[in-house]
Amino acid sequence: MLDARSEAYVALGPAPAGSAFLHVETSEGRALNHFNKHAKGALVRRLAETGAAAASRGELLAWAAVHDVPLLPRGEADLVLRV
Template sequence: MITAARSVSSEETSARTALKLGPKSIAERLRNLVLETSPTMPAIERYTGVLYDPLDAPAADASTRAWWDRHVIVQSAMFGPIGAGDLIPAYRLSHDSRLPGVRLASHWPAPAGAALAARAPGLVLDLRSEGYRSLGPVPDAVPLRVVSVGGDGRRKALNHWNKTAKGRLVSLLARTGAAVSSMAELTAWAAAHGVVVEPVGDGWDLVAESLEPVSV
């Protein structure tokens, strides 16, 4: 994966197409050229954006970090399933990037799925987007659909802002030291902290408004 990313990132034209980079982000291709010598930091701090901002990882205390290290796995397009505390360099690669000779959707599922299957037994909440979920399938995982509930009671699935709710959920789980091993225990924990997680049809909904703001 590193070799393919380095190859496609060595020239602006190929990087722009393969990595979907614009004029303002084209310089990010250079990260892939120095992956093996770049400084590293814990994955939970490396990633940024609306999913990770609610975690406020740099300010997290030792117990919160320990919870993340035990429970949180991130699906990386470059490195596969990685722990929250795993040290990684900066890189540019997404689940839909197109690399020469390597198709991510074919390369990752078998090894990533095997690695995830070897995890400790217990409840697995799958908060990944559909694209990243396909890179490492977990048959017994429970995906959460993030919804917004209007004044009339109607539910609307959120798109971009569902990431914020997921980040707030993981933040609260860690900061309360949650110990849950089933959906029954998760819903009990959620109720105790004012979070709405409930079964709807054959799936589970997380109500975004119940996580605004997060308080412990």
């Protein structure tokens, strides 16, 4: 499961085990706040349009590489979308 909630909502309750939290950052590595929802929505749209069927973090990263989506691993579970 890809957890695209804001960090404030994550504090309200944990995602299921094995979930990856999605961070959105600029290409310089700074957190993106104002356009965060837009970037996450664009990612979800791209997933839907391409019929992505990623069952794991590794498969999602492989999909991103094929579709030129700047999605990178962070730590053992999280992901970073660079915009």
